[in-house]
Amino acid sequence: MKTATLFFAACVLCATGDDPAGEINRQRQEAGLAPVVASEKLQQVASACAPLAADAKGLLKLSDVRLAANAAEYSAPIYPLVATRNSPTATAAVESLLSVPPGRAALLGKVQDYGWAAARGPDGKRYWTIFLGAGETTPVSASAPPATASAPTVAITQPTAAAGEELIGGGVIEEVGRDEVIRRGNIQEHIGGDERFASEEDERLAQIAALPPSDNEKWFVSVWASKNCSACTRLKELWKTDPTLRAYAKPENPKDSFSHFTWYYKEDKHQSWRLEKSPSNPNPIQLRAVPTIIVQPPRWQNTDGSYVYGDPSTVVLNYVWEGSPEKLNKAINGAIRAYVSTLQKKEAQDVRNAAIPPARGFGASETPTTPAAGGFGQQIVPPPLKLPLDDEPDREPRHPARDRNNIEASREILIVNDSELVCSSDHEEKVLQVAQEMQPDPPVPVRRVDVKKLPRGIKVKAGELPVVMLVDGNDVEKRTPVPVPDKSWGPFASMWFLAGKAIDMFGTLLIWGVAILCFFVPVIILVIAVLATILWLVRRSKQAPAVQTVYQTAPVPQPAAAPAAVVAPAAAASPASAAAPPAVA
Amino acid sequence: MIRVSVLLLSLLLSPTVPQLLTVAAAQVPSQVTWTDPAHGLNVPQEVLQRYRNPDGSCVQCSNGMCGTAMNVPEFASLLDDSEYGKAVRGGSGPSRVAAYAKSRNVRIWNITGSTTWEWMRWAALSNRPCAIGAGGNHFQTLKGYDAKRGRWLVCNNNGDQKIQEYDEAAFRRLHLASGQWCVILDYPPEPATPVVRPWWEQLQEGVP
Numbered sequence A: 001m002k003t004a005t006l007f008f009a010a011c012v013l014c015a016t017g018d019d020p021a022g023e024i025n026r027q028r029q030e031a032g033l034a035p036v037v038a039s040e041k042l043q044q045v046a047s048a049c050a051p052l053a054a055d056a057k058g059l060l061k062l063s064d065v066r067l068a069a070n071a072a073e074y075s076a077p078i079y080p081l082v083a084t085r086n087s088p089t090a091t092a093a094v095e096s097l098l099s100v101p102p103g104r105a106a107l108l109g110k111v112q113d114y115g116w117a118a119a120r121g122p123d124g125k126r127y128w129t130i131f132l133g134a135g136e137t138t139p140v141s142a143s144a145p146p147a148t149a150s151a152p153t154v155a156i157t158q159p160t161a162a163a164g165e166e167l168i169g170g171g172v173i174e175e176v177g178r179d180e181v182i183r184r185g186n187i188q189e190h191i192g193g194d195e196r197f198a199s200e201e202d203e204r205l206a207q208i209a210a211l212p213p214s215d216n217e218k219w220f221v222s223v224w225a226s227k228n229c230s231a232c233t234r235l236k237e238l239w240k241t242d243p244t245l246r247a248y249a250k251p252e253n254p255k256d257s258f259s260h261f262t263w264y265y266k267e268d269k270h271q272s273w274r275l276e277k278s279p280s281n282p283n284p285i286q287l288r289a290v291p292t293i294i295v296q297p298p299r300w301q302n303t304d305g306s307y308v309y310g311d312p313s314t315v316v317l318n319y320v321w322e323g324s325p326e327k328l329n330k331a332i333n334g335a336i337r338a339y340v341s342t343l344q345k346k347e348a349q350d351v352r353n354a355a356i357p358p359a360r361g362f363g364a365s366e367t368p369t370t371p372a373a374g375g376f377g378q379q380i381v382p383p384p385l386k387l388p389l390d391d392e393p394d395r396e397p398r399h400p401a402r403d404r405n406n407i408e409a410s411r412e413i414l415i416v417n418d419s420e421l422v423c424s425s426d427h428e429e430k431v432l433q434v435a436q437e438m439q440p441d442p443p444v445p446v447r448r449v450d451v452k453k454l455p456r457g458i459k460v461k462a463g464e465l466p467v468v469m470l471v472d473g474n475d476v477e478k479r480t481p482v483p484v485p486d487k488s489w490g491p492f493a494s495m496w497f498l499a500g501k502a503i504d505m506f507g508t509l510l511i512w513g514v515a516i517l518c519f520f521v522p523v524i525i526l527v528i529a530v531l532a533t534i535l536w537l538v539r540r541s542k543q544a545p546a547v548q549t550v551y552q553t554a555p556v557p558q559p560a561a562a563p564a565a566v567v568a569p570a571a572a573a574s575p576a577s578a579a580a581p582p583a584v585a
Numbered sequence B: 001m002i003r004v005s006v007l008l009l010s011l012l013l014s015p016t017v018p019q020l021l022t023v024a025a026a027q028v029p030s031q032v033t034w035t036d037p038a039h040g041l042n043v044p045q046e047v048l049q050r051y052r053n054p055d056g057s058c059v060q061c062s063n064g065m066c067g068t069a070m071n072v073p074e075f076a077s078l079l080d081d082s083e084y085g086k087a088v089r090g091g092s093g094p095s096r097v098a099a100y101a102k103s104r105n106v107r108i109w110n111i112t113g114s115t116t117w118e119w120m121r122w123a124a125l126s127n128r129p130c131a132i133g134a135g136g137n138h139f140q141t142l143k144g145y146d147a148k149r150g151r152w153l154v155c156n157n158n159g160d161q162k163i164q165e166y167d168e169a170a171f172r173r174l175h176l177a178s179g180q181w182c183v184i185l186d187y188p189p190e191p192a193t194p195v196v197r198p199w200w201e202q203l204q205e206g207v208p
Helices: A002-015 A021-030 A040-055 A062-072 A090-098 A101-107 A178-184 A200-209 A230-241 A243-248 A325-352 A400-405 A428-437 A490-553 A564-573 A575-579 B002-013 B016-026 B045-051 B058-069 B094-103 B116-125 B168-178 B199-205
Strands: A078-083 A113-120 A126-133 A219-225 A259-265 A292-296 A317-320 A411-417 A446-450 A467-472 A475-481 B108-112 B130-133 B139-146 B151-155 B163-166 B181-185
Touching: A021 A090, A021 A101, A021 A113, A040 A062, A040 A078, A040 A113, A040 A126, A062 A078, A078 A090, A078 A101, A090 A101, A090 A113, A090 A126, A101 B116, A178 A200, A178 A243, A200 A325, A219 A230, A230 A243, A243 A325, A292 A325, A317 A325, A325 B199, A411 A428, A428 A467, B045 B058, B058 B094, B058 B130, B058 B139, B058 B181, B094 B108, B108 B116, B116 B130, B116 B139, B116 B168, B116 B181, B130 B168, B151 B168, B163 B168
Parallel strands: A219 A259, A411 A446
Antiparallel strands: A078 A126, A113 A126, A219 A292, A292 A317, A411 A467, A467 A475, B108 B181, B130 B139, B130 B181, B139 B151, B151 B163
């Protein structure tokens, strides 16, 4: 009944003749673009969707658009826009849409025809629904301008879908949108009554789970991996085939991907700065292990510049891959649900505290901004925070489900290991299997802890690493060491063991020998040389004065008395020789 | 002396110099932060210093910055020898860029002519950095567009690696001075630099 009333309201507004085409074409003319023309089929689609958009306060499901387009037999791509700022006139609605990137991209994109309708929502606001179409003959993408075919250098073909429905952003919906089914998880929706969803949380999650109609509305999924990591390689291969993982990201086809997907290697020197502390990045993320999956909200902005889902740098999920796509699906689903729920509660608080003017999201700047008056598409106003958030670098987000329910918050399974062994260990799967077998009922979260960061109350022997423990606070309820197995070769195990020991011993001796040769021998030679030099100097110093003393004290030899008989004839024979001194003996 | 005077006079009278002087007068050092999530190039200044133009390789420097931001190592390592190929140095035209993008198996949009305005706006609004012709015979990196203030944010690679802001008219002159050519990597935009904020504690507090 309500829907019928709104539909009537939409029709009434259509009949008033306040056509937005004038303003749209004026803007397009200024931009040098061809004008759009009214399409009867698109008018039908817009009229069908306007009450739904107004009823949901500006939220319009793509599945509803598809249904309406099929009913109207409109086959070309449609770019649905909803102006949610309670614009009084069509001109104001077009201006508000032009002020946001997705709206501007569509209105000034390669579109040919349009349809429109307006309806009042339950909050009394007027919602303008403007549908732009690419024309049924020439489908083009509005997500990026088409490459010029006659470019003078290289002809580049813009990736476009050959068949299927293409929306803003280029996403193509399959015949059965299995990906969206996976992303939605447990949501019960009732069409045709006053209440469509069981809770507002479900409603918001359903909106998020749909394929984002524009590039800026995509969430960010990043994987941090290592090149020497078998689990990382397996995950990368799995992401090419596993439907659950591909529901969140299609690495080889970014256009059809639900999220912007990036695969980082922590060894990559061009990316390692993202993990390092610097003036520009004072609180870098800390990787507990690899591969780690990080989920961040989109950069989608309201008209006032605030972000629809809070600051896009906020880490919504920091998840260490445990080998199961289903677990990852649950973790992402749970984290987004909890995050969006928090935003909603903050929004409600913001409405109550309307006297507080600045509207901010998580991590938004402290500079007060003008209050958000609703935005394009959705109306999530990032709320003010009571206290500034402290960014603790070592603090990592706990699993939101655990915190939210606060059930057995301190009970968990710890996988304790040396951080250097987390990835390289060959029996990683065995450790995870042990952890899975240890799960109590109800299950508790699994956390990896480095042995150096283990709480003081819990003791672990070095030899038993890695070890899986079920703990409640500091009490260890169960403990299963999963040590790295010795390499065994059947019957020759003992021989190999002894050989290994012998090699170890030989290696030790070799190292000692080399150390002695390289260090001790030169030192000993040096010491001996020094000692020998000292000894020689001492001996020399002792010997030298003794010789001198002997020389000085030696008696001067007296000339022997020559027989007079001999001297007399010589002196007589040679008078010169008689004057010569007597010879020293 | 006369020769020098004649040379200076001829330089001043040439069409590019007044254009460059007006561009230089219009450019303003920006106050935006390097890791502002609203813009495409969220790379810190100290990392961008690696892409200082050493030998007239401004095109490769700009493309390298884009490669670092968008996690495309094949382009991030353009200036050095790497597993993706030998260093690409010196001046480049669109055909050379296309050739090395093809040889390194990198998807790019290599746009020349009148549609570069549309492409640059799209890149900025979808948070992708973009290597653009900017200044006389020079290439720089388009960091983003501040829609509120109508300012284009451009990062130079000639040493200081500072962000300069240009209004529409100045940006137009800047781009036209080099000829209309821009290169955009066909990859998803990078996520904002992740920051751990305990948002879940807000949930636990139980907002009434």
